[in-house]
Amino acid sequence: xxxxxxxxxxxxxxxxxxxxxxxxxxxxxxxxxxxxxxxxxxxxxxxxxxxxxxxxxxxxxxxxxxxxxxxxxxxxxxxxxxxxxxxxxxxxxxxxxxxxxxxxxxxxxxxxxxxxxxxxxxxxxxxxxxxxxxxxxxxxxxxxxxxxxxxxxxxxxxxxxxxxxxxxxxxxxxxxxxxxxxxxxxxxxxxxxxxxxxxxxxxxxxxxxxxxxxxxxxxxxxxxxx
Ligand code: IYR
Numbered sequence: 001x002x003x004x005x006x007x008x009x010x011x012x013x014x015x016x017x018x019x020x021x022x023x024x025x026x027x028x029x030x031x032x033x034x035x036x037x038x039x040x041x042x043x044x045x046x047x048x049x050x051x052x053x054x055x056x057x058x059x060x061x062x063x064x065x066x067x068x069x070x071x072x073x074x075x076x077x078x079x080x081x082x083x084x085x086x087x088x089x090x091x092x093x094x095x096x097x098x099x100x101x102x103x104x105x106x107x108x109x110x111x112x113x114x115x116x117x118x119x120x121x122x123x124x125x126x127x128x129x130x131x132x133x134x135x136x137x138x139x140x141x142x143x144x145x146x147x148x149x150x151x152x153x154x155x156x157x158x159x160x161x162x163x164x165x166x167x168x169x170x171x172x173x174x175x176x177x178x179x180x181x182x183x184x185x186x187x188x189x190x191x192x193x194x195x196x197x198x199x200x201x202x203x204x205x206x207x208x209x210x211x212x213x214x215x216x217x218x219x220x221x222x223x224x225x226x
């Protein structure tokens with residue numbers, strides 16, 4: 001049986017670098033402060049972002065750990081205005097239904113502080129949209145269907161790493177989830193085994209953009225040490 005992950009073949013951990021504890025403290029504090037500075041933005045500048053930067057961020061996302069290392073993700077990076085327009089039209093159609101009836105009142109109440117609505121101009125204005133697909137299975141060279149494992153967990157981690165990478169180069173991001181997102185398969189011509197997972201909008205935040213005055217839970221609330 002052909003196996004691309006040759007069983008039993010190991011190499012020395014190639015890039016491990018040990019920090020001393022003082023450095024670990026500094027780095028962990030600084031990294032937290034850096035990530036704490038990330039905010040979802042909904043108002044983007046139309047200024048372009050070079051494709052190479054997006055490529056590098058996607059490569060970074062592709063380093064995520066995944067179930068059996070099967071890397072069950074596919075990213076479609078869109079800067080073509082015609083495709084962005086089609087996505088906006090399709091997303092706004094779903095969102096209209098969501099905001100005008102499909103969403104339970106409790107859900108709409110929870111969204112109130114974010115000030116969101118069915119209008120999604122950022123889908124055309126931002127220079128890049130990145131559609132993240134969860135790939136449920138793949139066809140092997142022998143034509144067999146190979147199942148992927150822990151797909152949601154794996155793609156979620158990769159998406160988080162993508163947001164981190166984009167933030168690290170000073171780009172604003174919005175994790176957008178028009179629901180349902182099936183239209184992304186049609187517009188982007190992705191096969192049935194790929195399920196739209198998130199639409200990440202990225203570019204420079206518009207000048208003087210505002211964000212909701214909301215806060216994050218503190219460590220005491222999100223963690224337990226035993
Ligand atoms: N998908 C809708 C609604 C929405 C839902 C959640 I949960 C949010 O955190 C934000 C928005 C929209 O994008 O407007």
